[in-house]
Amino acid sequence: MALAEARVRRYKWDVKYEFKSPDCYKKLVITINGRSPGPSILAQQGDTVVVEVTNGLVTENLAIHWHVIRQIGSPWSDGIEGVTQYPILPGDTFTYRFVIDRPGTYLYHAHYRMQRDAGLYGSIRVSLPDGVAEPFAYDYDKSIVLNDWYHKSTDEQAVGLSSIPFVWVEEPQSLLIQGKGKFKCSKLASPTLDPAACNATNPECSPYILTVIPGKTYRLRISSVTALSALSFQIEGHKMTIVEADGHYVEPIEAQHLFIYSGETYSVLIKIDQEPSRYYWITTNVVGRNDAATTPPGLAVLNYYPNHPKWVPPTDPPAGPIWNDVAPRLAQSLAIKARQGYVRTPPHKSDKVIVFLNTQNKINGYFRWSVNNVSFTLPHTPYLIALKDNLHHVFDQRPPPDSLQDFTNYDIYRVANNTNATSSNAIYRLKFNATVDIILQNANTMTVNNSETHPWHLHGHNFWVLGYGMGKFEANNDPKKYNLANPIMKNTVPVHPYGWTALRFVADNPGVWLFHRHIESHLYMGMAVVFEEGINRVGKLPMEIMGCGETKGFKRP
């Protein structure tokens, strides 16, 4: 695409709290220009996106992350408080400016403590340059964001997680499809002090209805921003063909259920070829956790045009897959390969291998999540500023471990004793342009015989998914089974119970990048690491990320 064609897409967003009832229960929701999910960003590859965000929250700061946008040349626009910027104060306006370097299906969401859970999220859809065609055909293109939904405020959740005794966030109260869900108000047993707190007939919680034209093919861009839940997604009576994952073309796979983890995006094609006089359920169910009793499936409606769009399907919603059957989920992970003709082969060898053992620990009586026995804490001066300005005192300068010292003898099937777990804000400083392998090793939680599926998300990069395995990673054998022929590139990847996932990426994007579990509570409890690469190649930092209010432009004396 000629540079001359690149456009600037400008958005002005007012972010504030409003009382909304996405699942019929009224609570404070963070809206963008009055909406949650916020406005979709539609752009073309090569466009520059400029989003002027005004923080109209009452007392809370804010930062917004552009999920899967690599921020090449603009690492300060990644939107991570403590990593790439100071947060945006109430009353302040901050301008994010970045180039969209790849086509595909992306997301944005809040990235300040657990604020994503409060409803600040939306979709980004990036089209191909003019004259370039997708490798598959479709007539219409729709974005659907999935979410799980909690009635407690994010501060109530966060305070519980960092309390002694520990208060878990519990299972979500409902699942939202494109911002709409249905909580059974009768579960509240009787009115609280506010009788209007739950209203099943509130139009804000009427189901999302996707009206489609018979005979046409639809591209559905499905993404998940759940706080906790792994999901399955299906459309009653319609097969889906997976064609894109995290912005990369997939060798087409037919699927009845799409399994999707928080932070992932997929495109599926569906043919509108069923009996046109009726309606079909669109459903999403929790998998991987046994919360069927507490979290009802998320329901939406596929409506064949020109039927009246308000009727509901005549059938019961189809059942979801068995929640604890890992096999089909692992099978989907393994089946997703780069599409023929679009394979970008990885470097054959890596320069560095890091094994990240994921464990749940107790540190000073607090429940924490740890990588190699180190639980991550954020400094409050962003790394990007600290590194560029040589503020060495801001974070622990000692490198964190590349693997658990005694990984060989570590029993992943036992509750960790982890007597030596610590908290740290130390970071991994990678050699610029190095090829790095990451092995994510799952293990038992603090509960006997329990290990769960968790998604990990890398900022600033796409990585190759070299392989998944069950059990403990064996450094001598498992790498021989890596798929170096046609691995998919992704940005978010699941790690299955008691399993491992192997990734490879090239540290070629100057900046400071978070790599973390895409579960709000787990990230808050320390499940993250930070990579730095090529900091000396990062351009002059914009003053806007530096401070707050009118002192933004102030300089070091």
Added chain:
Amino acid sequence: MALAEARVRRYKWDVKYEFKSPDCYKKLVITINGRSPGPSILAQQGDTVVVEVTNGLVTENLAIHWHVIRQIGSPWSDGIEGVTQYPILPGDTFTYRFVIDRPGTYLYHAHYRMQRDAGLYGSIRVSLPDGVAEPFAYDYDKSIVLNDWYHKSTDEQAVGLSSIPFVWVEEPQSLLIQGKGKFKCSKLASPTLDPAACNATNPECSPYILTVIPGKTYRLRISSVTALSALSFQIEGHKMTIVEADGHYVEPIEAQHLFIYSGETYSVLIKIDQEPSRYYWITTNVVGRNDAATTPPGLAVLNYYPNHPKWVPPTDPPAGPIWNDVAPRLAQSLAIKARQGYVRTPPHKSDKVIVFLNTQNKINGYFRWSVNNVSFTLPHTPYLIALKDNLHHVFDQRPPPDSLQDFTNYDIYRVANNTNATSSNAIYRLKFNATVDIILQNANTMTVNNSETHPWHLHGHNFWVLGYGMGKFEANNDPKKYNLANPIMKNTVPVHPYGWTALRFVADNPGVWLFHRHIESHLYMGMAVVFEEGINRVGKLPMEIMGCGETKGFKRP
């Protein structure tokens, strides 16, 4: 007192949210070092107080105001976001440092949006210099802070107030005496999702018990930080003698009820001279608003030593005064004069008179409170910084009106039509050392035949209370009735329904000072003005108030 004797009192405060049940209902409460009310500050006149505040809230900024400390020479320590400092970000530590220039009974509390309501408050008790005696005798000295208590979060309250349709905060759920109240859990009708949300047997809501020694005299320092409520306070079977108000000695008055408005502090003396075998109620009731049905009285216990401190009195709590009887409240206001021998007479004439008509308005569909038809909004760059650094664009440079243009013809008994009400962040710039009279004129609210009692609080100064009157202030006659002989000096003063209150102060404290109604919701809705005086005499601003995190020390390029 010799300067050499002055001490430095150092405090380290960790501020965070914790789940607490001050009135048996569990909610997020802002604590200092685990407590709400926070630790008392005990100091001696002339001491320097240094409070190192670490903001451990999750997402919210913070600022703390030292209520009635004049901050002579340290206007940047007044703790008002938008006026004297940028707020303290989560993770940041800010050091307040100020000299306590007068003995007496003071307060501290959060001063950022409506955060005071979340529980960040406490008492400051300042003793006389060594060798100087109080003009009254007592054996023991106790501080009791009164508060009203809401179950909604401060953000939920604030968002409702700034919504269309308007959502009023309603009456408080309970009254707290020294941080303890009793909400009837049965009012919740049946459990919400969280069955532990309300627990009448939680020790956190056991009543405050004041154990006293028969035959002794107690000085009780009673103060109020209510969000909304005007209160009466009484001790069953015991007369109180009012001896101090807002840090100034009062010509002693006997009282059965002490009427106290938010932001006021009083000292009363009580003799422990009743039947020693029993217990007595300490009660506080709402006056001025008809919320007896919704807000039960606050109850504590006066326990005669050595009785077992857990028993409750054998009687029903005494009834409070009639809620809408203004006469005894006005009588208390009028009765409070400076104590003989401690009278500081005011300047006989003033250089400037400002009449502040208080009205409730609608501006662009939003309910607002206004002074002379101008509803106050805070800029987000603090005035102190903007004025010192000549950032003229930060706020409206045009002076706000010294009175309503047509005040003479304004009918205070009618609902305001106020078609010309506006919002503004303009400020009053006073001539340094000028003597200024303020007339606070009450009027009808937006409700027909309704006017309420409201306290106003001035930062940075003590003022003389020259007079109170009912009806509309008459500039030609009312000043003739001013008490210039022995007016009390105060910092917070009530304005009675359809009445006026006249104050005089000398603008002799270089800085920028908020003057506002001490009701959280009304301040949030614009009921404030700002005075500037002697800005050119303000010393170099500490960099700490300037920005956030490590950029604090950065300077204008």
